[in-house]
Amino acid sequence: MRWLGSLVSSAVDILALLAETLRSLKGVGRHPERLLAELSSIGTGSLIFLFATAAFMGVIIVFQTATQINKAIPDLSMLGAGFIRVMTAEMIPLLTGLMVSARVGSAISSEVASMVVTEQMDALRLANTDPTEYIVAPKLVASLVAVPILGLVSLATGITAGMLVGWIVFEIHPSTFLNFRYTYGYHFLSFCLKLLSFAVLIPLVSVIEGFRTGRQGAFSVGQAATRGVIMSSFFVFVADLSVSLLERGLWGAP
Amino acid sequence: MRGLLSHVGGITWLFFRAARYAVPLRLESREFSRILLHFGVKSLPLVLLTAVITGALMVLQTGAVVELMGATSMVGWASGVAVLREVGPVLIGVMFSGQVGSFNAAELGLMKITEQVEALSGLGVDPVRFLVFPRMLAMMLMLAVLTVYGDLFALIGGSIVSWGMFDLDPWVFWQQVLLPHPVDDLLEGVLKAVFFGLNISVVSCYFGLQVERDPWEVGVAVNRSVVTSAMGLFVIDYLFALARAGA
Numbered sequence: 001m002r003w004l005g006s007l008v009s010s011a012v013d014i015l016a017l018l019a020e021t022l023r024s025l026k027g028v029g030r031h032p033e034r035l036l037a038e039l040s041s042i043g044t045g046s047l048i049f050l051f052a053t054a055a056f057m058g059v060i061i062v063f064q065t066a067t068q069i070n071k072a073i074p075d076l077s078m079l080g081a082g083f084i085r086v087m088t089a090e091m092i093p094l095l096t097g098l099m100v101s102a103r104v105g106s107a108i109s110s111e112v113a114s115m116v117v118t119e120q121m122d123a124l125r126l127a128n129t130d131p132t133e134y135i136v137a138p139k140l141v142a143s144l145v146a147v148p149i150l151g152l153v154s155l156a157t158g159i160t161a162g163m164l165v166g167w168i169v170f171e172i173h174p175s176t177f178l179n180f181r182y183t184y185g186y187h188f189l190s191f192c193l194k195l196l197s198f199a200v201l202i203p204l205v206s207v208i209e210g211f212r213t214g215r216q217g218a219f220s221v222g223q224a225a226t227r228g229v230i231m232s233s234f235f236v237f238v239a240d241l242s243v244s245l246l247e248r249g250l251w252g253a254p
Numbered sequence: 255m256r257g258l259l260s261h262v263g264g265i266t267w268l269f270f271r272a273a274r275y276a277v278p279l280r281l282e283s284r285e286f287s288r289i290l291l292h293f294g295v296k297s298l299p300l301v302l303l304t305a306v307i308t309g310a311l312m313v314l315q316t317g318a319v320v321e322l323m324g325a326t327s328m329v330g331w332a333s334g335v336a337v338l339r340e341v342g343p344v345l346i347g348v349m350f351s352g353q354v355g356s357f358n359a360a361e362l363g364l365m366k367i368t369e370q371v372e373a374l375s376g377l378g379v380d381p382v383r384f385l386v387f388p389r390m391l392a393m394m395l396m397l398a399v400l401t402v403y404g405d406l407f408a409l410i411g412g413s414i415v416s417w418g419m420f421d422l423d424p425w426v427f428w429q430q431v432l433l434p435h436p437v438d439d440l441l442e443g444v445l446k447a448v449f450f451g452l453n454i455s456v457v458s459c460y461f462g463l464q465v466e467r468d469p470w471e472v473g474v475a476v477n478r479s480v481v482t483s484a485m486g487l488f489v490i491d492y493l494f495a496l497a498r499a500g501a
Binding site for chain 1: 299300303304307308310311314315316318319322323335339340345348349351352353356357359360361363364367419469470472473474475476477480481484485488489491492495496498499
């Protein structure tokens, strides 16, 4: 049950760090070079990775569902409508969250951990710079900008890839496939809500895991990176389920 | 691009060097069982918790689409197939790579820094035989077992949500899951998981052993290991889908 306790204490830490970061948010403008560096590492750095994984996911899902449907009722005309809805409401946000956790979460945790170990955090405080303002706030702002864009790019990529497979392999014309009948406005709303919550959670959780290193020496950096990936992907799952349940609870009908 | 190709080549080479010890089987059984215990059992709680969430999500989304198409009686079947064949193995694999793969990369990186790997070579023991091959087998076995447990927990999560959200009796849900030959779907998922485990183990061992001297490289190794294994996972999954469409 120790891990359950640590999950709860992580959740409390996230709220505390979020409050502290929001307070130092106006200091981001003082270090524009930090913000640009974070934008490039969180956003541009993840682009190709997400592009590739989203394309694979679109292809795989269309392949699998089309072969399943063909077995039951050989009518693929509504495949596109269902596919676009599931991609928008669930698959692409979850994929984006998990892949950003994998790529960015471990990087942030090991970066912060190595700064703690080499006492750069103390150096920052001595130089009268608030570490939250200098390290955490730019990461939060950059990820709030980058993660939704990454999600939109993945959505476009995944749907295009699925459409191409439907067209080439299963001979579904794109005009039939691109059917938004089952995708409602609130699906897109929950898409945005999920991405925004991931954008807040991933950097904060990874920073917290980085700070947890203590001063046990350089060897704890690898462990911090590991914890960063696990905890941020876990919180991605929790946030995703919460938004999905909220969506279903608020609108009830499918 | 050149770096990527050289990593892919290195990973493949490491796989062949380790696979050499499979026929005839030369397994360091103590290391093998240590890894099973140490990595597998430790990752169980979080994997199962995420599996429950995954099952709940699948029923929420696929269930809604199936219901829209006017076939509520197929909610259990649709989410059962999706979980057993596709989503279960992939998401459990991603969590496994985040937890066990990255831990493994960090451990091997530290062994490299503290010159334990060189010490092994100095003793005349091939590090690939002593370190990589047991990990490879252990992770393939572990992920297969975890996938069976994870599928079970995902379907439990799914039955709870279909009960709460679609008023579908859990008994009916399980009947819908179990009646149409789920053994094929389960076996396909487990076979996938074995390949995912192979991918995660070789990739994480490779990046762990890439660490040279500097402790900071361990963080980089963990990052690269997670990213590359996720990529490999999707490629393998894609190959499975291709094979299925061809068959």
